[in-house]
Amino acid sequence: MNGDDPREDPRKRRVPPSGRPGGPAVPPQGRQVPPQRRPVPPVDPRHRPPGAPPRDDRRPPAPAPRPGDARPSPEDGPTVRYNPAPRRGASHIEPTQVLHRGNSGDQPLAYSQMPVERVEPRRPPPPQRPVPRREPPRHAPTQRPVPHHDAVPPRRTPPPVDAGRQPRAPRRRGKRHPFRWLMVLVVLLTVGLIAAVVHLDNSLTRIDALPSYSGRVGNTPGTNWLLVGSDGRSDLSTEQQQELATGGDVGNERTDTIMLVHIPGSGPTTMVSLPRDSYVSIPGHGKDKLNASFALGGPELLVQTVEEATGVRIDHYAQIGFGGFASVVDAIGGIEMCLDEPIVDPLAGLDLAAGCQTLSGPQALGYVRTRATPTADVDRMNRQRAFMAALLKKATGAGTLANPFALWPMATGVAGSLKVDNGDHIWNLASLGWAMRGDTVTTSVPIGGFDDTEVGNVLLWDKQRAIAFFEALAADEQIPEELITR
Template sequence: MAGGTAFVVVLALAAGFVWWRLDGNISRLDISQALSSERPTVAEGPLNILLIGSDTRVGQDAPDAGKVSGARSDTTLVAHLSADRKHVTLVSIPRDSMVPMPPNCDAKVPKSEWPVQQFNAAFSLGGPACLINTIEGNTDLFINHFAVVDFNGFKGMVDALGGVPVCTPVAIDDPKAHLTLAAGRHVLTGKQALGYVRVRYTEGDGSDLGRIKRQQAFLSSIVQEATRTSLLLRPDKLYGFLDAATKSLTTDEDLGLGTMKDIADSVKNVGVKNVAFVTVPVETYPEDANRVQWTDAADTLWQRLRADQPVTGKPKPSASPSASATPLTVSPAKVSVLVVNATGTGGLAGQVAEALRVQGFARVTTSNTTERPTGVTVAYAPGREEAARTVAAAFPDAKLSEDAALDATVRVTLGAGAPAVVEVPNRLGTDPIPKPSVSAPAPSTSIEARTADQDICS
């Protein structure tokens, strides 16, 4: 009995040492003071984790979140874990995307004054905080955690798995990536894998989009290999993998090893078929053919994630806008509304305005714009959020956005896919909402996704 007790104590001490060692490997960064004060609403249940592949470990050259000299975000993904932990979606954001960004990473500047810049400049200018502010400002998706993976540590992770299978349809000979491969299937070492995910100029069309496809296929292969080898049930392999991973990792202060374990446990039964990889839909940027801009389909992608819906298959029907919302505090009689038709469909703004008037909204005017967004955006001046919530209740899945340029009037912008007006819970009067005679055009919803169970040669 004494011998058995001693054995248990030794095992506990060993496990404690391993945990201490792995947790101590992780570098942590407090970015709380650099984040915008106007962040999106935190959704309960789902988790959004920003994953950054960098060529320089954060904190190695700079002690704080605002200064990350020499670091570049070669790869940026948003990992969305559904509230029921039945789906995981990994969204790749092209580094060449032209998006509004806080000038000099100053989160205090209103979004309406953000200049358009190349996406991967955010991390170089201001580290994870600037990148999170940029993503949240353009997607209205709350980022719960971030993790920066140094590419040098990436090699050890692959070697700990015993190599990762890949499939290349054409031969690769890239001196910059230090990689030479014949066409076909290969099992790559860590050094080869690092070159493979960074190949850009000598394979395919040389664009970042081609590299993203290879990276997604490679990540699919890692998921398949970890599942095939039962990585979680092999302490020898698991420790080597985690040791390499944590040595190359920088996270926010709340993403410690314990939190990572809880997250891993929560998704262990997801299954490879429910792990989806998707790239933000883009098109050529008009002012520079070497850059891209997000399309309307990108709005659809972010909207699905905000609604905690999988990107593959048909979206789940939305719940009634008042089913779980906080009770409205401002009467329609105290709200002035400007309805902007951004669809090109004649008569839509007038139809929506009348549907609001019969519910008691005080003053409703209309206008048009040549911009072509997706969905409905309800914009409001600082301090007018409660009034905006009353308006947004009339539009299922509407996006709320603060705009310092506005006055007391709440602006509703109708884009492709805008739904018909519904009754707000605190409406005035009893006249029925007029039956709509026109509707917004359907949005472009072409979201291409691959799942982790697909053949790596596909």
């Protein structure tokens, strides 16, 4: 019917032509034109004729496909559905139109395959609430008091920074290191002390004092020093000789004071006086006075004579002259001595009253040299030991060591006036003074008497007691009390 050819493809359906009621306009074959929507005038939902039923804006569901209709394929592209216009009377018939798939003119679409345009349902506008009407106030509004403020003066703007000058960066405060300066001070003191020790060590006068001969006494325990007081005057001026009352030049250098100091491994130090007139055997010269060995062969012959007479090996040697002795005493402010009797000796320039008094350098030199007493050399040895102990005690005391104005002159005076062996140093002398700072046993070699010989009046040792005396020193033992001479 309507001209449909049953031999054609059943998917092809004729569509009524444009202008007829119930059918859309058909575009030319081979050209796809999107369907045109007929404009619908807006309808006010509030305006409705009286007696008209409420309008339902929802679109009726699409009719279900009929049997035999061709279904759209995914390959055919989007399906355009026809939205029929409102039906008109039966007297208006529109011509049949044919729609084709994908703009191809060989496959027309059926009426049921026309694309359907989805129209969103219209939503009614939200109901409007009536705005309440406000009546104007019948009285004046309440007035609030306004606080009074004085006029604020304008803030002064600082002058701009000079463009040519760059602002300085804030200084960074360094951390304080209180111990840094302490360490610097300690380092400086250490360096200064080392420099002072080196200077004093170089100030010492070194000589060959310790001999090397066949049959020399072997090493003995402990440390043994030989201290010698020389009467040499060659280093003194005429004024100094008159001040010290040395009596002028007497030829070869001699010694008035000879002491043997033994420092044990433990226990008190022992200081032994060796009388200068002791009658002993001098190697190569026969028997003579002890101080004659110094005049004949110098320090080396004196050391060899003492070692052979005592059996004790000498480890260190120190010699001091008249001028050095007096300068050391003056450097530490004098030495206080207590005299039982007054001493007057014009040859030694000495005039001392009885009692305790401080001796100056020249007075101390005359005090240890004089023999103007009843027992002559024996009294002199006792005074020498007492004075040497007092001198070392004050030199190593806290008052002297803590006072650089007293320590430095004393150290320089000792270093400048001493003669030591080539192997001795200033620290060896310091150990000697430290060993004698405390209690010291002072004694003399056991004396047997005096005798007149071809060399003059000499002092004889008590052989039996002297042998036991020096054997105790050689063995680093304390001397028996019965052998000590006070």
